[in-house]
Amino acid sequence: MGALSLPILALAISPVRAAAILLPILIVQDVVGVWAFRRQWDGHVLGWMLPGSVIGIALGWFFAAQVSESAVLGVVGAISILFGAYRLWVDRRGAIAAPARSPGWVGTLLGIASGFTSQIAHAGQPPFQIWVMPKRLERDVLVGTTAIFFAVTNWMKVPAYWALGQFSRENLMTAATLLPVAIASTLGGVWLVRRVSPTRFYTAIYVLMILVGVKLVWDGVA
Template sequence: MITDPVFYALAIPAVALMGLAKGGFAGVGAISMPLLAMALSPVKAAAILLPILIVQDAVSVWAFRRDWDKVVLAVMLPGAAIGIVLGYLLAAEVSATAVLATLGAISILFAVQRLWASRGGRVAAPADSPAPVGVLFGVAAGFTSQIAHAGGPPFQMWVLPKNLPPASLIGTTAIFFAVVNWIKVPAYAALGQFTAENLLTAAALLPLAVASTFAGVWLVRRIAAERFYQLIYLLMIVVGVQLIWKAASGG
């Protein structure tokens, strides 16, 4: 198990934010991977987070199990599987520095997209866009999820214009990413990342992960979180720039 206190100083807020995201605060968990990548290689950080995400998925799917849209899942999941394979090939064939730079770029683009959307900017596909467009967004969601556990923006860009009822949107999102995270398991196994150290570290963080997910389910129905979101996205830009600088400096 990892014992470095710097790692846990980053991992504790990262896992807590990931739990809030799984509980309904969509998007805030995207900073978790960039935070951990400040202390570990991106692939190792992602491998530690994956078992935690799977457990959190189980909580969020159970909490929102009654409402979901089967058409969205049928269209986007096949594309997501393709995107995961592409993300695996990138991680397997290029240097850790390149993956670090990719993660930094994804972090910045994610945050800018979310801040732009929060100010009324148009960043979504038309509501009547055909299924093949949804498949392409699924590919993008799978790719960014494999690289950075950050598949939310491409998923939302195709799904949000459909104006699903809030419960259906949350339930569909929970099921989509639950399936996506299980699809990622063979890819991380093939990369040799399910080591005893990584799994024990994930296990140590699991109680916090479950507690924060239940906290998210409880809080999402009770508070307005606009300022919280803006702070997280601004922090993501800062972290993304730092990751790109770290990659440019040789990791």
């Protein structure tokens, strides 16, 4: 949800505020995935990637604290474009992947990238997938590992957004208001996927991400 919702929200409000509003919603959504797969996860992946994620989150916080809002807007747009383009490429059987037996420090570096893009735009999936997907984990272990990694990452982002002064009463109330909308949109997405070709559905989502990203980059530069 966050990878698409944040760029759209950033069209109307500050990208840092938009990310802070979405974070509590993502944390609530994480609960279901972690509970369902709490016994199926890969400790090797989490052990190497989570320390990197901490560093990436800290870098993302420092970046957002030091640069102008327009610069953050441009970076959110660029991440949205790259995320959408990457997913379109993967769906056409292309992929950037680390070797299946790459050393753990590669996972830590990609964890840094995942933490940074997650902190800035809630879009940490591509760096995570580059290291993890080639390992061909069993399905439930992959889902559980992914759920735990991003649940922990989202909780680690809380102090960063707190330090940025984004957990105001207004933002938290907005997040609470949007939570039912997020649940309804998720159910609506399930309904739509069952009636529309999944390929067309996700292609439309990723194309929309790219278009919104271009608009954000344009606004950031302008």
